[in-house]
Amino acid sequence: MRQPRLRAVTRRLGTGLVVLWAATSAAYLALLAAPGDTVDAIVGDGADTPQIRAEIITEWALDRPAAVQYLDYLRRLAEGDLGRSYLLQRPVAEVIGEQLTATLTLAVTAAGLGVLLAIALATATAGHRRPWLRRASSGLELVLVSTPTFLIGIVLLTVFSFRLGLFPVAGDQGVAALVLPAVTLALPIAGLLAQILRDALDRALDEPFVLTARSRGTRESAVLLRHALRHALLPTITLAGWLFGTLLGGAVIVEQVFGRPGLGQVTLAAVTGKDMPVVLAVVTLSAAVYVVVNTAADLAYLLVDPRLRRS
Amino acid sequence: MPAPHLRTLTAVALVALLAGVTGCSTDAAPASDAASQPRSGGTLTWAIETEPITLNPHLYAQAKARLLVWNTFESLLSYDQQGKLVPWLATGWQTTPDGRSYTVTLRDKVTFSDGTPFDATAVKANIDKLREPGYAPAVAAVQLRNLDTVEVVDARTVRLTLTNPDVLILDFLASPQGAQVSPKSLREAKNLKAGGVDLAGTGPFVLDRYVPGQELHYKRNPGYDWAPPSATHTGPAYLDGITYRFLKESAVRIGALTSGQVQLIEGVPATDQQLITANPRLRLIRQLNSGSAYSYYFNTSRTPFDDLRVRRAFREAVDVDTVLKAVYRDTAVRAWSVISPSSPLYDKRLDGSYGGNATTANALLDQAGWTRRDADGYRVKDGRRLTVRLVQAAPFVRDRRDVLAQAIQAAVKQSAGIDLKISLVDQGTAQEAFDTNQYEVFDNSRADTDAGAALNLLLHSQGGINRTRVNDPRIDQLLDTGQATADPAGRASIYADLQQRVVVDQALLLPLYAPADQIAASTTVGGVRFEPTAGVPASAYDLWIGN
Numbered sequence: 001m002r003q004p005r006l007r008a009v010t011r012r013l014g015t016g017l018v019v020l021w022a023a024t025s026a027a028y029l030a031l032l033a034a035p036g037d038t039v040d041a042i043v044g045d046g047a048d049t050p051q052i053r054a055e056i057i058t059e060w061a062l063d064r065p066a067a068v069q070y071l072d073y074l075r076r077l078a079e080g081d082l083g084r085s086y087l088l089q090r091p092v093a094e095v096i097g098e099q100l101t102a103t104l105t106l107a108v109t110a111a112g113l114g115v116l117l118a119i120a121l122a123t124a125t126a127g128h129r130r131p132w133l134r135r136a137s138s139g140l141e142l143v144l145v146s147t148p149t150f151l152i153g154i155v156l157l158t159v160f161s162f163r164l165g166l167f168p169v170a171g172d173q174g175v176a177a178l179v180l181p182a183v184t185l186a187l188p189i190a191g192l193l194a195q196i197l198r199d200a201l202d203r204a205l206d207e208p209f210v211l212t213a214r215s216r217g218t219r220e221s222a223v224l225l226r227h228a229l230r231h232a233l234l235p236t237i238t239l240a241g242w243l244f245g246t247l248l249g250g251a252v253i254v255e256q257v258f259g260r261p262g263l264g265q266v267t268l269a270a271v272t273g274k275d276m277p278v279v280l281a282v283v284t285l286s287a288a289v290y291v292v293v294n295t296a297a298d299l300a301y302l303l304v305d306p307r308l309r310r311s
Numbered sequence: 312m313p314a315p316h317l318r319t320l321t322a323v324a325l326v327a328l329l330a331g332v333t334g335c336s337t338d339a340a341p342a343s344d345a346a347s348q349p350r351s352g353g354t355l356t357w358a359i360e361t362e363p364i365t366l367n368p369h370l371y372a373q374a375k376a377r378l379l380v381w382n383t384f385e386s387l388l389s390y391d392q393q394g395k396l397v398p399w400l401a402t403g404w405q406t407t408p409d410g411r412s413y414t415v416t417l418r419d420k421v422t423f424s425d426g427t428p429f430d431a432t433a434v435k436a437n438i439d440k441l442r443e444p445g446y447a448p449a450v451a452a453v454q455l456r457n458l459d460t461v462e463v464v465d466a467r468t469v470r471l472t473l474t475n476p477d478v479l480i481l482d483f484l485a486s487p488q489g490a491q492v493s494p495k496s497l498r499e500a501k502n503l504k505a506g507g508v509d510l511a512g513t514g515p516f517v518l519d520r521y522v523p524g525q526e527l528h529y530k531r532n533p534g535y536d537w538a539p540p541s542a543t544h545t546g547p548a549y550l551d552g553i554t555y556r557f558l559k560e561s562a563v564r565i566g567a568l569t570s571g572q573v574q575l576i577e578g579v580p581a582t583d584q585q586l587i588t589a590n591p592r593l594r595l596i597r598q599l600n601s602g603s604a605y606s607y608y609f610n611t612s613r614t615p616f617d618d619l620r621v622r623r624a625f626r627e628a629v630d631v632d633t634v635l636k637a638v639y640r641d642t643a644v645r646a647w648s649v650i651s652p653s654s655p656l657y658d659k660r661l662d663g664s665y666g667g668n669a670t671t672a673n674a675l676l677d678q679a680g681w682t683r684r685d686a687d688g689y690r691v692k693d694g695r696r697l698t699v700r701l702v703q704a705a706p707f708v709r710d711r712r713d714v715l716a717q718a719i720q721a722a723v724k725q726s727a728g729i730d731l732k733i734s735l736v737d738q739g740t741a742q743e744a745f746d747t748n749q750y751e752v753f754d755n756s757r758a759d760t761d762a763g764a765a766l767n768l769l770l771h772s773q774g775g776i777n778r779t780r781v782n783d784p785r786i787d788q789l790l791d792t793g794q795a796t797a798d799p800a801g802r803a804s805i806y807a808d809l810q811q812r813v814v815v816d817q818a819l820l821l822p823l824y825a826p827a828d829q830i831a832a833s834t835t836v837g838g839v840r841f842e843p844t845a846g847v848p849a850s851a852y853d854l855w856i857g858n
Contacts, residue, residue, distance in 0.1 A: 034737070034739050035737070035739040035740040035742075035743045036737070036738060036739020036740060036741075036742040036743050037739070040738065040739055040742035040743075040746075041738065041739065043742075044372065044707075044738070047449050047452065047453045047768055047775035047776065048775045048776060049452050049453070049775045051448070051451075051452045052448040052449055052452045052775075055444060055445055055448035055451075055452075056448060058444070058445065059445040087364055088364065088365070088505055089365060089370075089502060089504035089505040090502045090504075090505040091502075094502075095523070098523060099523065099524060102524070154562065154563075157563065157566060158566060161566070161567075161570065161572070162566040162567075162569060162570040163570070165570060165571075168572060169558070169563060169566065169567040169570070169572050169573075255524065256559055256560065257560055257563060258563075259358075259525065259556060259557055259558040259559065259560075259563065260524065260525065261522055261523055261524030261525040262524060265524045266523075266524070272705070272706045272737070272738075273706065273738070274737070274738065274739055
């Protein structure tokens with residue numbers, strides 16, 4: 001009993017490490033293959049002389065073969081050293097560390113809000129009870145999913161901040177400043193999740209166990225929330241990885257529009273400036289979170305579906 | 312590159328929305344001029360476009376960060392409104408007749424905000440640090456390339472000895488890179504090259520909070536008493552403190568200002584200036600930057616621009632006034648020379664001396680042998696189309712220069728059959744095109760306070776960004792003499808000759824417009840001004856809040 005579980009855990013960890021290594025290496029290769037070298041990126045649009053170039057090469061030890069630099073990077077990464085940012089001249093761990101909380105707060109709030117909204121929309125409109133509401137909700141969801149995030153952000157800002165003055169425009173200034181960015185990020189998520197969730201609820205409501213529950217005299221709301229919803233959550237959980245990707249991508253834009261600190265802005269600046277150590281760290285970190293999120297999703301299946309626990 | 316795209320779309324989305332907002336926001340306080348009497352106290356929030364890459368003045372490289380540098384740090388010299396050098400942390404300077412030795416006397420009773428006294432040893436420590444390998448390569452290789460030794464004569468005097476006469480050393484002493492950082496910070500700061508709260512300077516404010524991605528906060532330095540003569544008051548700053556918030560989207564900056572969440576913004580695009588000027592509680596001020604004008608430089612090492620007639624023809628093919636009006640409405644100031652019209656070195660004779668004549672353009676191209684036309688209407692010679700490539704690095708595109716390029720593209724096609732190919736690429740790709748000589752047009756403007764510094768980089772055969780690839784002994788000689796001549800009148804005449812040579816005789820470039828900065832502010836804020844000569848927003852020293 002114990003041996004197989006240990007093996008499963010080891011396999012899981014091993015896979016995770018391989019994913020990490022593959023993500024980091026792919027990013028490393030992509031950056032290496034991109035036109036222009038690191039020296040160009042550091043020189044920027046400023047003065048450019050052989051003397052300046054030579055100093056930059058010495059400072060960052062860029063004269064070593066690419067393979068050596070890559071292996072050295074992996075070794076330092078294994079030791080937990082993310083290196084120093086070419087452009088910001090500070091340790092990468094510090095650059096990312098100080099931005100992590102802001103992005104995490106935003107992402108978690110937005111994810112929670114998005115999921116709650118989706119559940120509310122889907123449970124209110126599943127089945128064949130209120131066809132007009134269902135149509136309205138479905139239309140709204142479609143609009144939310146297809147509207148670019150920045151446009152949602154600008155509209156919310158214009159109405160609730162510039163015009164009504166309910167929320168501050170920018171910055172990480174407590175709960176009030178979190179509302180608009182989180183809503184901006186949550187709305188497209190809610191739109192898509194609600195569609196999927198309603199679909200799954202519809203299917204669950206047609207299942208025999210629903211008929212059984214109803215025949216026992218269970219109230220319709222209880223049927224929906226206790227039985228059908230639980231069933232319908234499974235496909236939604238599968239989307240956790242997608243959700244994470246959307247949050248990270250959306251954070252880039254939301255942080256830019258709202259002038260909020262966070263990883264999104266750091267990533268955008270690092271990619272445009274070809275700041276290799278920062279880009280690599282963000283990729284590695286994202287891959288790590290992705291692995292964790294997917295593992296958590298697998299565990300969540302067990303919680304939601306008792307049938308999986310038995311096998 | 313999502314950013315430029317995002318910006319354009321945002322602007323479109325905003326036009327309708329903001330119009331409604333400003334229309335509804337006339338309820339509060341009536342229009343009042345900035346209450347006339349400066350007074351102390353209060354705090355302001357200023358939304359700025361650019362978060363600085365570094366807060367260490369020695370590594371300064373963004374003109375947009377200049378207003379922040381002077382809050383905390385100061386240089387030995389400064390410029391006045393006429394572009395003349397004036398003492399700041401120095402009390403004066405003397406040059407030997409051979410121009411190889413500068414003796415600078417320093418102000419007394421100045422202290423860094425960490426308590427370290429400012430003296431000749433501190434100045435030497437700063438310059439020594441700048442020349443340390445791996446610290447500030449661009450400064451060491453360009454601004455300090457003629458510097459030989461720095462000696463401390465006494466506590467109030469330093470002497471700089473040069474290998475060659477170089478008046479630009481004075482421009483260095485007035486530049487952010489020459490700003491004085493406490494020697495204690497230079498030794499002990501945790502991330503010296505990134506700068507931050509642990510770097511002490513002598514300025515009127517002290518940086519006490521930096522939230523990356525969000526804001527910078529400065530508090531007043533109460534002991535400050537050494538303002539430069541170009542400031543409008545003396546003693547400590549009026550404000551208790553000031554917050555600079557980074558808002559990268561111009562639409563968001565303007566919304567934050569119109570809704571009163573910030574009191575000042577900088578960077579107001581031409582398309583949005585109407586929103587400010589139409590609002591009685593706000594005002595807009597603009598100023599031309601110093602340095603070189605935004606220009607298209609022609610690569611003379613390749614066909615077709617190795618032919619002077621083709622360079623002339625390109626210039627005649629563009630009606631710059633019409634193009635600028637189309638892209639920037641009436642907000643852009645046309646440039647006629649490589650030097651910005653705001654510089655004391657600008658040669659006014661160039662005004663209106665060329666350009667915009669399609670007939671001349673076509674005649675010149677005919678003479679140069681580009682006589683036939685292909686099916687698309689472009690000129691052809693020996694089976695080759697008259698194609699010239701402009702490579703723009705997206706991260707450095709500002710002021711809608713990508714849109715301007717499209718307008719010029721249409722103009723040269725229509726009036727002379729020239730095929731201008733524009734590629735908007737990442738920086739690496741652009742750099743590769745320059746390194747492998749795969750371009751015909753290079754666009755650039757530089758914000759140096761002394762235009763001579765910009766020209767050395769752009770036009771000298773050994774210049775760091777000599778993208779015309781010109782190698783003209785006469786130009787080199789004029790640049791070298793200009794750099795070695797201290798007398799202002801003599802210097803101006805040398806640079807006038809240079810501009811004649813470069814713009815008129817050689818037609819190395821097409822000057823387009825003089826880059827400018829804009830500040831929009833609430834009318835309750837007084838002392839809003841630009842830094843003399845540099846033409847960028849000034850520090851917060853003279854700002855005050857009216858009633």
